[in-house]
Amino acid sequence: MSVRRTATASIATAVAMLLLAGCEAPRPERTVTTATPPVAATPEPSPTPTEAVDPLVGPYSPTGDLTALASDLAAPWSIAPVGADGILISERDSAQIVLIDPAGQKRAIGGVGGVAANGEGGLLGLAVQGDGTERRLFAYFTTADDNRVVSFPLTGTGASLSLGPATEVITGLPKASNHNGGRLAFGPDGLLYITTGDANQRDRAQDVGYLGGKILRVDAAGSVPADNPFANSPVYSLGHRNPQGIAWGADGTMFAAEFGQDTWDEMNIIEPGANYGWPDVEGIDSADARFVAPIAQWATDDASPSGIAVVGDTVFMAGLGGERLWTIDPTEGAETREYFAGRLGRIRDVYSAGDGSLLLITNNTDGRGEPRSGDDTLYRVTLASTSG
Secondary structure (H helix, E strand, C coil), X not given: CCCCCCCCCCCCCCHHHHHHCXXXXXXXXXXXXXXXXXEXXXXXXXXXXXXXXXXXXXXXXXXXXEEEEECCXXXXXXXXXXXXXXXXXXXXXXXXXXXXXXXXXXXXXXXCCCCCCECCECEEEEEEECCCCCCXXXXXXXXCCCEEEEEEEEECCHHHCEECXXXXXXXXXXXXXXXXXXXXXXXXXXXXXXXXXXXXXHHHHHCCCCCCCEEEEECCCCCECCCCCCCCCCEEEECCCCEEXXXXXXXXXXEEEECCCCCEEEEEEECXXXXXXXXXXXXXXXXXCCCCCCCEEEECCCCCEEEEEEEXXXXXXXXCCCXXXXXXXXXXXXXXXXXXXXXXXXXXXXXXXXXXXXXXXXXXXXXXXXXXXXXXXXXXXXXXXXXX
16 A cells, blocks of 8 residues: 555554553753754664554444543543553643553542643643653643643552653743644654644744644654754644644554634645645645645534544544544545544544554543533544455
């Protein structure tokens, strides 16, 4: 299959094991970089990236079976499994990192200091690098002055799992009451990818010197890889409005979901240095060769996409305003289907469990939804192969 037509992503298979079954805010330790990071001489892939190659192939779809793994979460935003220890969840407004252990019990393992939750800002994306005793948790959050990424060592295991002191990775990212981006993920190259919203400076999404409205790429210390498309810049792609979902296929194809303004939400294939058109273009517009067109689009009332995940050859996309889960099959002309419409409410994030199932989290307590009994909830979604 071509680079533009395959999709798969997963986490370490140890997450499948857990599916069977408040502390002081950390103080900054040191600043590694700012919004103008140094250039790394050679990008060093992580020897133990968070996401492993998914052996599953072909299209997948939900069976309709849902298992609640945890409930009563407060404005959850991101899912980050930590192997046999459980699943970490970020709570946007409380600034707490919550662990769901294999027995379904939840507890806060630490708080992120300096979070200023306002509007769509707060504690947003999480990503984990490494395994065993050498694990770090990366977190994206909004402060009173900027958006930034920090990392924490994860110390202990099981009941003793906790956050060590924070280290700044990148600071000075544009912030606003909305359009803050916020998704983090380690790619197949072991590097950290960061989505940023235009922070209501829509025209500056076209400015490479402005770090809003972009997808950024840095190493785990925040330094710029030598092979980034723009010299001495963390910018990997530009012309985005508010991307909040990124995931990769087995062959390295990178997908990103993006909120539109008034007409079209988008699913894009991301290429280094490419321009995705905002604010000049919204949705599919093949007339302007300067911009890369999305492979799929949705009316904004039907999607409002956030997190995405890939299982086999299928991209799964969370829908907030659309209150449903979408699937996209890039091998069949980006055919789309919807699931759970009206059943769960707003869906914020999805994550491949690596065993052919999906983790999904609702987001009805963020001030824009209508909370239901037990909201918000982390679910396991059973999937089935639909090939042949």
